[in-house]
Amino acid sequence: MTEFQPLTTLLKRLEAATSRLEDLATSGVSAVGVNTNLARNSLSNQPVATSLVSPPSYDIVDEAVLPPALAAYDELIEIPLKHFVELSKRIGGLSHAVEDIFLAQRDFIFIASQSIKPTTPSETFVELIKPTQQALEKVCEYRENNRPSPFFNHLSTVSEGIGALGWVSVDPKPAPFVGDLKDSSQFYAHRVIKEFKDKDRTHVEWANSFVALLTELQNYVKKYHITGLVWNSQGVEAKTFVGRKLAHNSGTNSAGTALLSVGGPPAPPPPPSLTDSGIIDFVSAKGQADMSSVFAELNRGESIVDSLKKVDKSQMTHKNPSLRTSGIVKGQKKGPTAPPKPVSLSLKKPPKTQLDGTKWTIENYENNSNLLIEETAINHTVYIYGCKNSTIQIKGKVNAITLDSCQKTGLLVDSAVATVDIVNSRSFQLQILGRTPTIVIDKSDSGQIFLSPECMDIEILTAKSSSINVNIPGAGQDGDFAERPVPEQVKSTIFNGKLVSTTVEHTG
Numbered sequence: 001m002t003e004f005q006p007l008t009t010l011l012k013r014l015e016a017a018t019s020r021l022e023d024l025a026t027s028g029v030s031a032v033g034v035n036t037n038l039a040r041n042s043l044s045n046q047p048v049a050t051s052l053v054s055p056p057s058y059d060i061v062d063e064a065v066l067p068p069a070l071a072a073y074d075e076l077i078e079i080p081l082k083h084f085v086e087l088s089k090r091i092g093g094l095s096h097a098v099e100d101i102f103l104a105q106r107d108f109i110f111i112a113s114q115s116i117k118p119t120t121p122s123e124t125f126v127e128l129i130k131p132t133q134q135a136l137e138k139v140c141e142y143r144e145n146n147r148p149s150p151f152f153n154h155l156s157t158v159s160e161g162i163g164a165l166g167w168v169s170v171d172p173k174p175a176p177f178v179g180d181l182k183d184s185s186q187f188y189a190h191r192v193i194k195e196f197k198d199k200d201r202t203h204v205e206w207a208n209s210f211v212a213l214l215t216e217l218q219n220y221v222k223k224y225h226i227t228g229l230v231w232n233s234q235g236v237e238a239k240t241f242v243g244r245k246l247a248h249n250s251g252t253n254s255a256g257t258a259l260l261s262v263g264g265p266p267a268p269p270p271p272p273s274l275t276d277s278g279i280i281d282f283v284s285a286k287g288q289a290d291m292s293s294v295f296a297e298l299n300r301g302e303s304i305v306d307s308l309k310k311v312d313k314s315q316m317t318h319k320n321p322s323l324r325t326s327g328i329v330k331g332q333k334k335g336p337t338a339p340p341k342p343v344s345l346s347l348k349k350p351p352k353t354q355l356d357g358t359k360w361t362i363e364n365y366e367n368n369s370n371l372l373i374e375e376t377a378i379n380h381t382v383y384i385y386g387c388k389n390s391t392i393q394i395k396g397k398v399n400a401i402t403l404d405s406c407q408k409t410g411l412l413v414d415s416a417v418a419t420v421d422i423v424n425s426r427s428f429q430l431q432i433l434g435r436t437p438t439i440v441i442d443k444s445d446s447g448q449i450f451l452s453p454e455c456m457d458i459e460i461l462t463a464k465s466s467s468i469n470v471n472i473p474g475a476g477q478d479g480d481f482a483e484r485p486v487p488e489q490v491k492s493t494i495f496n497g498k499l500v501s502t503t504v505e506h507t508g
Contacts, residue, residue: 067113069224070106076220077102080213087206091154097142098158101135105165108132109229112168115238117231124239129169133348136162140350144367153191157207161185161214163350167221171228175221182214184354349386358399359383365390369410378417384409403428422447432458441465450481462486 066074081102088098111128118124143159146152164181167174189207196203224230231238313319352363353371360373360382369391373382376396384392384403391410394401400418403411408427413420415434422428422441430439431450439460441447446467451458453473462468468486475482487503494500 069230070109070113072220072224073106073109076213076216077106080209080216084206084209084213087202087209090202091151091206097135097139098162101132101139101162101165104131104135105168108168111238111241112229112231113235114232115235115241116233117229118238124242125169127242128238132165132168136165136350137348140348147370153188153195154203154206156188157185157192157210159350160188160352161210163352164214164217166350167217167225168229174225174228175218178214178218178221180354181350181352182211182218183356184352185214186211187354355380360398361385362387362392365392384411397434403430441468444468460486 081099085099108129108131118128139162140159143152143155146155149155161181161184164178164185167178170177189211192207193204349364351365351368352361353373354361355375358377358380360376360380362371362373362382362384363386365371365387367389368387371390371392372395373393374395376382376394376398378397378399380398382394382398382401384401385405387406387409389408390406391412393412395414397415397417399416400421401411401413401416402421402423403409403425404421404423406425406428409425410429410431411420412431413433413436415432416436419438419440420430420432420436422430422439422444424442425444425447427446428444429448429450432452432455434452435454437458439449439458441460441462443464445465447465448469448471449460450471451473460470465486466488470484470486471481472484473479473481475484487505489504490501491504492499492501
């Protein structure tokens with residue numbers, strides 16, 4: 001039997017190693033850790049332990065084999081972004097916030113290069129793009145909270161253009177999207193240059209560096225993502241990256257690697273020890289019980305019952321004898337879950353003020369009562385979209401003005417050659433200081449219109465609208481405005497084969 005003893009020992013070691021490999025495959029430990037543990041146990045000639053105590057797991061990506069699109073984005077970060085950040089530090093700006101957005105987008109591009117494109121809209125896509133979205137909102141909020149700042153034009157330059165990094169959710173041509181927001185940023189950059197060209201050239205270089213950064217971003221998108229963000233059709237499912245974070249390590253790692261930490265559960269603790277009597281010693285395994293949390297809950301008073309579930313009458317056995325026979329109370333069936341919002345609705349779009357040729361575009365402003373458009377001409381048109389709780393003043397005479405899909409928005413107009421259109425808006429106010437021949441209101445509610453003495457020959461056309469009031473100057477007491485409602489109820493009769501419609505007037 002002694003001649004079979006080495007074979008028996010070898011089989012035991014092989015079974016222990018196989019068990020170890022199966023446990024490691026279940027827990028997700030890297031192959032490097034497997035080889036290390038096997039080598040250590042083989043050298044010591046001891047059976048491999050079955051308990052797992054492993055360090056945090058990382059996916060290691062060699063920078064030398066990165067996709068060309070990601071390598072080119074690193075050049076964008078290293079040269080134009082680094083130059084902008086250095087100038088921002090010299091004047092005191094949003095250097096860290098802008099840098100965070102670019103790094104968050106770098107992570108998103110890396111994930112796209114490793115995974116299959118998820119369906120849009122989907123919860124996976126929203127979770128993956130959330131870091132970029134949160135960083136964008138941080139920049140826009142910083143601008144809105146610092147309106148009295150003497151560097152408001154600087155903040156506007158960044159907040160108007162930083163939304164260009166939302167190109168990753170634009171299909172099929174994201175490059176023009178970046179170009180449009182670059183032009184919006186350049187509008188305020190010119191103001192910075194004009195203000196500081198004779199004071200401090202550093203501010204001029206700063207404004208030019210941010211426009212150059214957006215220009216390089218647009219060139220990058222044109223070259224590598226001309227029809228939209230490129231995903232890896234041979235990669236893994238994108239949802240596997242949800243909850244995982246990229247940690248950049250450029251200084252300490254000589255190989256230049258990026259570490260992707262896995263946000264999974266930690267390794268299980270070792271099993272509790274056994275006392276001399278063979279009983280598990282839970283006190284030594286888990287530590288002494290802490291009763292302070294129990295007393296803290298008891299001291300909450302009546303609020304401690306807030307988390308208790310209220311029992312419906314249909315689930316009470318004393319009110320429903322039929323439930324006593326089965327002993328099982330059936331819960332209410334849940335209705336169908338609501339479909340997720342489209343990505344275009346869930347992402348908050350940045351505000352925008354832009355002059356493109358002869359068309360002014362004002363979009364997505366909230367809680368802003370100081371919007372002023374001064375540089376106007378008689379051939380300009382103004383289009384206002386998606387504003388909320390804001391006031392917009394348009395100086396000079398323009399050709400036409402449109403207010404579309406706005407809520408609680410005030411519009412102050414000097415003069416218009418053609419029309420002022422109000423479409424799909426609620427709780428709006430319109431005041432004409434000069435003259436306009438026509439006002440058209442369509443699918444809008446709760447509007448107040450204030451006319452000037454020059455508008456007594458105006459035409460007001462309404463369709464599918466309600467609660468519209470027109471304030472006529474000089475028609476009220478002591479020469480004040482007199483409020484006149486626009487009729488909503490129409491009576492139609494047939495006269496000589498024709499349909500005749502008149503407004504209904506109530507008296508009494």
